[in-house]
Amino acid sequence: MSTASAKKLRPKYLTLPAILFEIRLPLPGWISILHRVSGALLVFPFAAWLLYLLDASLASEAGFEKIRTHYLQMPIVKVGLLFFIWAYCHHFCAGIRFLLLDLNKGIELRQARASSVAVLVVSLALTAVFGARLW
């Protein structure tokens, strides 16, 4: 066997330094892990937060106006909402990509890379559009 593979340390554990500095994820890998991260964030805390907002905004006109004129005007809330919008858009776009991959659409390397770029660009663009409406 080749000496290059003999020198490698096996087994290779996924330590944090390895994840951060040694393993270079290809772009589709980034789409995948960001899908996971955004999904986890959507479950908690974002779903709870959105339910709170829905609850308060539907309960009374005073609650609705308080959210619109005070709560949603706070910079930290806007940043949080922007982050939520990105997480939702990324999870949505990447999810559609994975559904298409399940149907064997776009599984060639070139197409898979192109669709990864598309997911990244479209979700960031949507975040920018909704963010602009928010501000």
Next chain:
Amino acid sequence: MVNRVITGAHYGMRDWLAQRITAAIMAVYTLIVAAVVLMNTPLKHAGWQALFAQGWMRVATLLFAVSLAWHAWVGVRDIIMDYIKLDGLRLALQVLTLLLLGAYLGWTIQILWR
């Protein structure tokens, strides 16, 4: 009683399929609600309340919430199984996830049928 197949694959098939079907349901809901909301901006309280007073919207939102709970359960369970090696901690986090998702569902129903 002993008709379980204890070797082979396909055990995750139901969850896998459920996660994808619920994803499709949520995607359709998202597009519809986004379109309705964007067509009615700036949003007023009366319009917002009227939207959620409609029967179809309540049922659609409930379907979304059920889909979300199921979809998130499969997803979060996968994450926990991948990263949490300690059995006790893993079980605790899975129970916590179920409680959280159950609470979300209850809260949603409470908001919709107040």
